[in-house]
Amino acid sequence: MNDSILIKNTTIVNEGKSFISDVLLSDGLIQKIGNIEPDPNQKVIDGTGKHLFPGIIDGQVHFRDPGLTHKGDLYTESKAAIAGGVTSFIDMPNTVPNILTVESLREKFEIASKKSLANYSFFLGVNGENIDEVIKTDTSQFIGVSDDGLYFTKKGNLLADNPETMEKLFANCKSIIAIHSEKEVIVEENERIYKEKFGENIPAQYHPVIRSSEGCYEATKRAIELAKKHNARLHILHLTTEAETHLFQNDIPLTEKKITTEVSVHHLWFTNKDYDRLGMLIKWNPAIKTEQDKQGLLTALVDDRIDIVTTDHAPHTLEEKEQPYFQSMSGAPMVQHSLNCMLEFYKQNLISLEKIIEKMCHNPAILYKMTKRGFIREGYYADLTLVDLNRKWTVTKDNLLYKCGWSPLEGTTFQTEIKQTFVNGNLVYDNGIFFEHVKGKEIEFG
């Protein structure tokens, strides 16, 4: 038996089309797509009745390695990702230490090469202190710069609240600038008002009132103005309001866009009505907002004002979540179920399969200029996931792979199941069984 794998008779979903074909994987790559006769030395997987997608590329995760590994690490969370059909991810810099230098970034790559089952890359963080270094840094072989939850004053302000640093960054940075777009001064004023009313025990329902739509809109509008002024390359992370979607264009191809954005799955899935049931478990920053916002985000995703879907996978332990408002940590794990969630929208006729694949596979690869990933094409890395679109199962504690051991989706029944996941031509996940001997690779760009 050689290392090649033949997937027979599967429905390939790729580049706007769905068609039945065979796919041959060997030497890490997709060798051939078409009618292929099996060779006795090959492993053959029957894809009849199943759909083959390019592996999902999640452009925003927090796998907590190094330093916060009691919540999750590059092994546990990449394993959960693989079970969800995710073959590549980009991890955020708010670890311990924060990833603010190329040296600490290289250490993270080193950890990932030993632990990650999926392909990986990392954002370099920017704040008021390292900005001069960042501006000089060649970021062509990792992901630009990010201010996702990176705090640089004692008060915890985001980059969006420091006009001088913002101006300097936008005027000088050649990389993609990815911004967590909320205006902390607005948030802080709201915190003051609701603390006066409720003391420490502000109900979770007030989270979107405190981390308000206005705070998001003002920060996003300002970042876009700055990007236009300096002709900078801006990406707004996890958009949450319908109002903000109108700040983005859909009349130019993604390859030509200077300003892009994303939506995270939980902002498409939950609304403020869910705080009654789930409380602090769905406390995220930016906050889950209204039904109208959720509908607006989905509309903007389908009509191409929003370019990609991410998870912002952000595990915390249950103890860290189940605290009074100010102590309860924001964020929740999502990476194992992002494709299942999106496929539920397909089942409800809200989005096509081809559009889901565009937003979760093709566009992240285009947006970040990844080499030979994100598409089912001959000569590309064989990152693939085989999915049964007609199989019901329910999320329970027993089938979660997160180190934190909980999910806001527990009790949810999905109608689709991820059967197999292939990373660089290797079958890594097969119906609940993992083959972990081969690790993921560093994503290349160019």
Ligand SMILES: O=C1C[C@@H](C(=O)O)NC(=O)N1
């Ligand atoms: O942007 C972020 C960061 C994340 C985290 O916990 O790291 N949690 C969040 O809710 N939003």
